[in-house]
Amino acid sequence: MQNIPSVDLRDFLSDNPERKQKFVNEIGKAYEDIGFVALKGHFLDQKLVDRLYASVKDFFNLPLETKEQYEIPGIGGQRGYVSFGKEHAKGRKEGDLKEFWHFGQYLDPNSKYNKIYPPNVDVKELADFNAAGKETYKMLEKTGIYVLRALSIYLGIDEFYFDKYVSEGNSILRPIHYPPITDEPKNAVRAAAHGDINLITLLMGAQGRGLQVQNHDGEWIDAIAQPDELVINVGDMLSRHTNNKLKSTIHQVVNPPRELWGTSRYSIPFFMHPVADMKLNCLENCIDENNPKQFDDITAGEFLHERLVELGLIK
Known part of the structure; x- marks a missing residue:
């Protein structure tokens, strides 16, 4: 059963104004209600997805000492390899x-x-790891730009408002390996409950169940997408910029049932960030008597630094 709304980017890309507006209304309402959608009609083709997943599995199968050569000190894990257990959710040890x-x-x-x-x-x-990663990055960035254009229309601002901030933005494509679980985890899960830092997150074909979203009643629901869909959610930067009109939803990746502990899980999210000097101040038309300004003024770069400290990636 689909628990998050499904939308089709081809509606927005069509020459039909009614179809375009239908997409704008659907994605805007979904992001006000739950903060997540499943998106069809994006720019990633299945061949590229398969290529990247094959390369990602090859990389994580490399010996640990080989992978650790790509762990770059002093940059808070922003490029290259981050080893097992280094990152934790905000507020967790x-x-x-x-x-x-x-x-x-x-x-x-x-x-x-x-x-x-x-x-x-x-x-x-692994030459194709680099090539497939770059190509995937470009296609997800292109998809994200169109999603932000639709949201700009929904918010009543210029359709191309976000373009200048994201075209050279500090976006990240993150292939993740959740290894088989060998011992009873004490308090650790594959990814503890958290909100994303960025504007929007585009998740391609997470392999295996596990992603859960918390609805407004505090219930955890499975975020299940079809094989040809991306899961796209609002991050804290966009929530802050829209004065919480668009919701950054808490989500987690839970451990599988014990009978599946012996299996790896792979997931590849694309975290869409703006340039560091973008002001995340609440948009004027998202502030009114019923929704007074909820956040202090801050730039994207300052906000990112705060959160990387909270995640334990920089001191």
Whole structure:
């Protein structure tokens, strides 16, 4: 059973104004109600998804000492490899039961952000890991730009408002490996309950159940998408910028039933971030008598730094 609303990006991309508006209304309402949608009609094709998953499995199967060569000190895990148990949810001490990789923004040689963002890390052992990662990054970024355009219309601001902030944004593609569980986990789960930091998150084909979303009644529901759908949710930056009109929903990845402990789970989210100097101040047209301003002014870069400290990735 589908527990999160399903929308089709082809409606928004069509030349039919009614279909376009239908998409805007559906995704806007979903993000006000639950903060999650399943999206068909995106720019990722199945061949590319299969290619990346094959490369990701090959990478995580490399010997630990090989993977650890790609763990770059001093950058808060923003590029390259992050080893098992390093990250924890805000407010928790237990490390999540996962290891992961970060692909970052692909910049023009003349971009000013070359001095700000860490460079991408190439895996020498697996040429297609780098190539498939880059191609997937571009397709998910393109999809995300159209989703943000639809949300801009819904919010009553210029359709292309977010373009200038995300086209060189500090977005991250994160292949995650949740290894088989070998011992009874004390308090740790694969990913503890959390809200995402960024504007929106696009999740491609999570393999195996486990992702759960908390609704407004505090109940956990399974976020189940069809094989051709992306799961896309609102992050804390967008929630803050819209004065909580669009909801950043708490979600988690729970441990599987004991009979499935011996299996790995793979997941590849794309965290869409703006440039660091974007102001996340509450939009004027999201503030009124019934919804007074809820958040202090802050830039995206300042907010990201705060959260990376809370996650234990930087001191």
